[in-house]
Amino acid sequence: MSTVSSGPIVVVDYGMGNLRSVWQALVSVADGRQVLVSHDPSVVRSAERVVVPGQGAMPDCMRELETRDLRTAVLEAARNKPFLGICIGQQMLLEHSEEGDVAGLGLIAGGVRRFPDEHMVDSAGRRLKVPHMGWNQVWQRSRQALWQGIADGERFYFVHSYYVDPLDAGWVAGTTDYGIDFTSAVARDNIFATQFHPEKSARPGLAMLANFVCWKP
Amino acid sequence: MGLAKRIIPCLDVTAGRVVKGTNFVDLRDAGDPVEIARRYDEQGADEVAFLDITASSDQRDIILHIVEACAAQVFIPLTVGGGVRSVADVRRLLNAGADKVSINTAAVENPDLIAEASAKVGNQCIVVAIDAKQSSPGAWQVFTHGGRRNTGLDALIWARRVQQLGAGEILLTSMDRDGTRNGFDLALTRAVSDAVDIPVIASGGVGTLQHLADGVSVGNADAVLAASIFHFADYTVRQAKEFMRERGIEVRL
Secondary structure, X not given: OOOOOOOOEEEEOOOXXXXXXXXXXXXXXXXXXXXXXXXXXXXXXXXXXXXXOOOOOHHHHHHHHHHOOOHHHHHHHHHHOOEEEEOXXXXXXXXXXXXXXXXXXXXEEEEEEEOOHHHOEOOOOOEOXXXXXXXXXXXXXXXXXXXXXXXXXXXXXXEEOEEEEEOOHHHEEEEEEEOEXXXXXXXXXXXXEEOOOHHHOHHHHHHHXXXXXXXXO | OOOOOEEEEEEEEEOOEEOOOXXXXXXXXXXXXXXXXXXXXXXXXXXXXXXXXXXXXHHOOHHHHHHHHHXXXXXXXXXXXXXXXXXXXXXXXXXXXXXXEEEOHHHHHOOHHHHHHHHHHOHHHEEEEEEEEEEEOOEEEEEEOOOOEEEEEEHHXXXXXXXHHOOOEEEEEEOOOOOOOOOOOHHHHHHHHHHOOOOEEEEOOOOOHHHHHHHHHOOOOOEEEEOHHHHOOOOOHHHHHHHHHHOOOOOOO
8 A cells, every 4th residue: 555645535615515425425435545525725725636516506506616716726626636526516617508607617618508308308209307317327438547347338326407518529438318418427637527426326436436536647 | 228217215214213114134223224225225226215204303303313324324315304394404404415305294385495495405406295195086186294184286286386496306195005005196196297397206005016117107207116115125126126127117227
């Protein structure tokens, strides 16, 4: 075991809901490493790796990120540290969201869109409900350290009405079929982000988080 | 392939203990909700639901400790309901580690609570529980207070209303079937599921695996909830899923 440790794993708390389950799930795979939940920009800066979760509505999330002075710290982390975005924490990486017509952080060219009503039917002609809630399959579209040990097509837990639509297909790390084939994971360099909730996705979710904890991008 | 239909085992909890006994042979403590939830997770449950039926208000906070302990060990979604009366109650449960909170009587008495709660915490966290009883063929009325009080509300109208107010999901229980083991009220389930755009969890009356499958394939439910068939170890969640998959229903296995 290496004793070299360069800081904690920090879950960024910008006041949007409960982060306990993200924290608990990370602790369960962190192998004794320190996992902190913090709203303090300096703690985020001290992190070795950063997790940005998020639930609720994107406009509220962006506003809270600003109000709490966390925007810059999150942007910095996304530039040079192992960075994991979850749900709204993924959506905010894009330029813009249809939800509340709000600007995101703009790290990924493209937008966040609502599931289009006209495509919300399954192969049997039954209406698909929104929010997309439950366990759906994630098809791996690129080789990623975070997919290691996870079967292609594995099911993860989703709950959302909006999805990311990156302009550059090079960002797409996973896709999921729900009326449309949408991007359910993005990745590039030190950034990995998912629409699904690994912290609520039983064994496959924990496996992904374990991969993140020791990821060396 | 696509979104799986969910199976949700439900535990009735009072003062921190599971009410109905369980026949899990190798549980150290059959009354411990956390240990049972963990067992269901191992069996492949898609979510777990706790219904807090604690009568006395001074024991209400016990559920928070149970939720905390559960969230530390079980990494699937957890829904908690029973006695939720305010946004503060919703927040307390979410902060303890619940992923969704279900509101029943208080939603009928104060529909604004649904709007207020979903605006504060997001509609994905708000489940409205509807207890319905047939009043005439093809018509059902909403009951509260554990099925004792008829509100006179039409179940389909109420279901559409709670969606409008911001519910993220509906937990629909047939009071006619609850506890009978005669199967879901499929006409009710289908009528409500077709009336709304949000997911509907069917509940009340499951006695066989066929009942679970019917809830999805006939009732159009997005998820099925059951208590006793899993508690008494008649079937495991995995057996239920295998049964459903053999009948062409998409499940997570």
